[in-house]
Each structure stands twice: as C-alpha cells, then as structure tokens.
Amino acid sequence: MSQTSFQTPTNKIVLSISQLNQQSRNLLEGALSRIWVEGEISNFVRPSSGHMYLTLKDDQSQIRAAMFRGQNQGLSFTPKNGQLVQVRGKVSLYAPRGDYQLIIDHMEEAGEGALRREFEQLKQRLSEQGLFDPAHKKDLPDIPKHIGVITSPTGAAVRDILSVLKRRFPAAKVTLIPVAVQGDKAKTEIVHALDRADNFNQGQELPIELIILGRGGGSLEDLWAFNEEIVAQAIYRCKIPIVSAVGHEIDFTIADFVADLRAPTPSAAAELVSPDQQELQQRIQDFEQFFVSTIQTQLVQQQQKLTWLQKRLKHPGQRLRDHQQRLDELDSRLHNAIQNALQLKKTQLRASHTNLLRVTPTHRITQLKNQQNNLKHRLLLALQNSNQHAQQHISQLAQRMHAISPLATLARGYAIVSDPDKNIIRTSEQLQVGQLIETQLHQGHVVSEVKRIKKK
Template identity: 50%
Template sequence: MPSSPTPKKRETLSVSQLNRQAKRLLEGNFPSVWVEGEISNLSRPSSGHWYFSLKDNSAQVRCAMFRSSNARLRFQAEAGQQVMARAKLSLYEARGDYQLIVEHMEPAGDGALARAFEELKNKLQAEGLFDSDIKQAIPDHPKSIAVVTSATGAAIRDILTVLARRFPSIKVSIFPTAVQGQNAAPEIARAINTANALHKSGKREFDVILAGRGGGSMEDLWAFNEEIVARAIYQSDLPVISAVGHEVDFTIADFVADLRAPTPSAAAELISPDGQEMMASFMGFEQLLTRQMLLTLETNKQQLSFLQSRLRHPGSRLQEHSQRLDELEMRLMNGWKNQSQKQQLGLQVLASRLQQQTPDHKIKQLKLSSAGLYQRLEKQVQRLLEQQQLRLKNAMQLLDAVSPLATLDRGYAIVSDDEGQVITDAEELSSGQTINTRFAKGSIKSRVN
C-alpha cells in the first residue's frame, strides 16, 4: 500500500513579525511623500508630540509629528486647517495602524507658493542668474539713488529717515510702484528698466538702485519672486540692492540682486556713509595737520635763529679789514727800518776798512768806490721804497674796492631800521615804518608809504 506524502510545514508569523515586515515594506517603498489634507482629531499630549489625522472627502490617514519636527513650524496648526505635509509612510506595530510620520507641514496655500518659489529658483540658478562673479560692486559713497518701492508705504519713510540722519546730501529719486497684487511685478520691472534708461541717456544719473518693500506674508511679498522682476534686476546696468520684508524673508530678487539687505532701513544704512563718523575723521585730520604745521613753523624758526646767529654785521667786517690794513702798514715800516739798519751797518764796516788803508791812491779809489757804493745804495733804497709804496698803494686800493664805504661811493646806499638792522627785502617793511638810508656822504631818515 503506497505511503501518503509528507505534508509541508506551514510558515507561521506572529502578529509582531507581520507588522514589522509590513512596516519595512511601507518605509522601503515610500521614503517620502507630500500629502494634502485637512487636520482633524488633533491631540497634543505633554510629551510635545502631535497626533492627528489628515482627511479629504472620502478618506483619512493617521499621522504622528514628533516634537523635534513640530517645533520648527512657522504657523500654529489647528483642527480644520488645510495643510501640505511631507511625511514618511510607516506602521505603528503595537496596533497595526498604518500612519504617516510627518517631518514638515505648511498651510496648503503657502505650500503651492513654496513649490513655485523652488521651481523658479532652481531654473534661474541653472541659468547662472545667481552667480557671484557677475555681481556688481556697490559704491561706497553714492551721490544719487533710485528707489523702487511704494510711495506711500512704511519702507520709503524708513529709507528717507535713515538717509536724512546719516548723509542728507544723497539725492533720492523715487520710482513709485505697487509692491503687491497682480500688477506689482510688471511695475517693479518697468521701474528698474526706466531708471537704467534714464541713466544711460544721461537725463538722470544714478549710482545704485534700491528695490524693496516692508514685511508681510509670503503672498504679500510674491511680486519680488516673479521671473519678470528677477530678469529686470539681472539685466540692470546699475547695481541693484534688494531689501524685501524682514531679515527672515528671502525672495528670488534677493538671490539675483548685487546685494541683499535684510530690511529697507538696513539697505539705507548699507549704502549711506555715516556723516558724523566722517566729520569726526575730518576733525582728526585737521588736528593732525595743525600739529604738523606748528611743528614745521617751529623748525623753520629755529633754523632762522641759527642763520641769524651766523650772519655778521658789515661794520664788524669793515673793522676787520681796517685792522688788517694797519697790520700790513706796520709790517712794511718794520721791513724798511730793518733794511736801513742793515745798510748803515754795511757803511760802518766799509768806513772801518777804509781807515785801515794808508796809501793815498788806495784812499782815493776807496773813496770813489765808497761814493759809487753809496750812490747805488741810495738808488737801491729809493727803489725799495718805491716798490713798498706801490705795494702799499695796491693793497689800499684792493681794500677800498671791497670796502662797503667804497660801494657807497659808487652810488649805492645802506637801508636799516631804527634798531640798526640792515633791510634787504622790501616785504619786511610795513606802511608807516621809519627807515634810515646811509649814502657815501651823509644819511637821511624816511617813512614808508
């Protein structure tokens, strides 16, 4: 009799194993999804975690949002609110409940705007409109600013207040536009293009364009997220500063602009120099220049005093030359006297030798020789005297030529003040001053007119 086949062993799962495998399957195939729905059954226990359901007209799904995620929300979630949620699919093993683990949530309307924002941002970034190497430098001291904003909003008042306080000489030209609503983006782009056209034609000159508005919701700021505004900023020949909303708000215009300011007031601060700081700097330079000038004057004064101490009066030079002339005269007289004494001594020697010779003819010859020698001596003495007198005369003429008194004889005069100081520069005189003029013969006193 044939044997019956052995039955297969059935694979049996526990409930925990089943839920665990289902959880892995869900999380593996749906890592992250966006879900739109209405919040219901919202519960906030003391742990800080949120538990609620997202529902539409025909279905609902359980959701959990842990404290670390809901603490980052920028709005207050309430039951009945339509939201967009980014979540991971999971399964709560303890009950076998299929659920969403929500990581981020935003109001449904803002979610659509956020997606449009990201799409345009990615598109323009790929085209290179955000590249840092094409950004234009913002001038440090602009003379004229074109402001593109609402003429009645708080932003323009804040900008004008800051500029008036920091540097009121900056010229401000307002290009009034709508800053929210359907027509806002075309008007903003048109104003930016108009400012560039006026500058390019030379009709108006601008150094920078400031485009912006005050704070508001994402929808209020949306005009500065439009592509037409982004391209107008990118094509601007003038540097553009974007100042939209508050510090936490970012728009497409901020990424395209050459400089992003957190607020309109901050933009006015960035483009205007601090007038008080510049004035303080100028005063410091003035004090430094004054000290340098006083130091230079003191140095020149000391140098002038030193030169005055070395300057010799003409009278002292004249006395020196006169003393030198007396010295030469005394040397000449002494030389002539010494020479005469020598000649007399020679005569005495010859006379003594003559007396020692007894023959008459010798005596006659000696007398004749003595007479001849005496005549030669006289001539020699006379010639020496004439030479010395000629030298003395030449020396006296040379002294007269360099003497200030001889200069006076040639028609020159010496002008001095009441204290006897010689005046060499007419600019040293003042009207009404008394001066003395010395000529070769006599002197006069006169008054300057």
C-alpha cells in the first residue's frame, strides 16, 4: 500500500494507515508527554532483551505499558502481577498494531507497599549504625517509683495504661507527656517529649525512672510517626529506659527495635513495668516471716552460747590449780628439753673427735701407704697384662710372616730356578740350550743342563 496521500476527484485528503497512526502518535505524545498513573500490574513479562511489558488496570479500564531496559535498571524492587504501582511516563502509539500504550520512565510502589519498603530500608540502615545493639539496652527498674507516659492524652491507649497502673501499683507516680501520635507533627512532638523527660530528671528528687512510649493500633501509615529516623535517634540517646508499646501484637515499628523493651500493647506495657501490689504484699509478708524466724533462731543460738559460756566459767581457786598444773607440765618439758640438748651436744662431740682422728699425720701416713701398695699391685698387673698382649702380638706377626715366606712356598712343592750367577730365571727367554741352571727345592739344590727350550 502506498505511504503517500492523494486527492480524490472530490478534492478530499485521504491518509494512509501509517500516516494516521503517526499523526495520532504525535498528538498523544504532545498532549500527554509527562503524566503519573496509578494502577495494578497484570500480564507482566520481561524477555531476554531486558525490557518490561505489562498492563496497568483499575476496576474499570486497562492500558498496555512498556518500560525499556535503560529506565528499569534503576528500580529498587521487582514488579510482579497484582502489585499496585505509580508510574510516570508519556502516552504513545505503537504504529504497527495501532495500539496506544504508556511508555514508562519511572516506577515506584504505591500505598502501603512503598511504606513497607521504606520501613525495611530504614531498619537495615539503623541496624548497621548500631541502634538495635543489645549491648545498648538499659535495664528496667524492678519497682519504679515514677513512670513517664508519652502518648495521646485522648486515645484509648492512655486510659488502658493508667487503668492497669492504678490496679497493679497505685503507689507509683505517673507523669503524662501528651503528644500527637499521628500526622505530620507527631514525630516532632515525640522527639521533644523524650528530650523533655531527660531534662525533667535533672535535679529532681523523684526522677522519671522509665518511660512508656505508645499508642493504639492502626494502619502502617497511622503508625508511621514511630518509624521516623528522628524518633529512633531520640529513643537511642534518651538516658531513661523506654518501653515501646505501639499498636497491637502483630504491629512492629522502628521504635520497637530501638527501645529497651517492646510490649505487644499499651496495656501489656503497663503490666510489664509495674509490680502487682498483691504480689508485693505477699513478698513483704514472706520477708516479715523470714526476719522473725531468723531473729528467733539468732536468739536461740545466743542463749545456747550464753549457757555454754556459763559452764566454762570456773572458780578462781580451780583456775589457780589449773595454772599450777600447767606450770608443772612446762617444767617437766623444759627439763626434758635440756637433757635432749645435752645428749645432742655429746653426739656431736664424738663425731668431731672421730673426724679429728681421721685427719692426724699418723692416720694420713697409713692411708698413703695403703694407696702405694694398691698402686704397686695395680702396676704389676698392668705390666703382666701388657707383656702377655705383646707376646700374643709377636706370635701373630710370626705366623703372618711365615705364611708369606718363600720357604713356605717351596714347602708347598714350588722351586726357585737361577743361573750360575744366582739370577732368578722367570721366563724361558732367559735360557739357552746347554746352559747350566740351579734349582732350589724345599730341601736341597739340583744342578741341571738345559737340553731343550719350549716357548709355551
């Protein structure tokens, strides 16, 4: 089909389909170039190209949408079907199909989903900063005499807290620090209330010993003031122990993690921080019985001790006799000690006399003579042993010399041949026919004449 326009005989301008779609696209993008739309995701797909294609819908209508890879790479969450989102983009038209669509350049979670994501991000950041560290948690007093309550003065939470405190421990002083617990001003008022409580304690005879910070239940958005970072920082730096009691048992806020203790409800917080007066009365009665029993036991023990001391108390005459007996015993022990000392000295004297005799010249001469005789005897034994070893050595050498002697060789049947000049004949080359030779045997000599010479 031609892509150009043409005029009919009636001079009407007729557009091609491509031209119509292109002009429609220009009109849409010009009029709706940067808009925000909220809707629920359906038909979500993400092919290998990285682009995102989806349908946004509400309860009455829907529109196709696309978010290309260059824009969706910075998303902090992964879109999924059924999720409510807010998107920003321009309305355009996909010319090949003639479908108009929304080209998205920004997407964020809508409603409570966005708040949940912000909650988790803040929780992670504060945890890394150490605001949830158990080492920073302060201990709560067992019996607080002064309790501070930071909450709305008109809500159900304050009534529940005061009712429980009055029932369980009416002796405690309660100071209400009213704040807004919802809305834009809530976070600032909570921070100021915590600072006021810290400042109030300076110079007070009865300072606030713990604080209940809380409110009744509500949606995540209603409770959001207790998820603000400035509130978390104020709780962290507060010197007074804080019990967080925000919402119902299933509700969790940042304040719960920073506080020194979390209570599931405001009523539960009042239960946790206040002792039961009936239990206290019972404890007092138990202590009273314990002290009475202890005192009675001490009296009995002291009476027994007094009786024992009275029995030990003796008449002066008896004490004198006891001392006289003691003196006689000591005198006997002293006499025995002197006798033992004298006997020891006698033994030492005899030992010294014996040692003195050992070092006299006569005794020394006798010792030297004995040593001389001993050395002489040892010398004779050494000479005998040395002579015996020498004789054995000479005998061994004679045997070895005899083994290598020429006479020993002759005795085994060998002979020594020499010429008349006594030159030893070793080869047949030294002999001539008719030459006289002398053969020495083991016993005797033989003179011979060479008749024939064999070379081999």
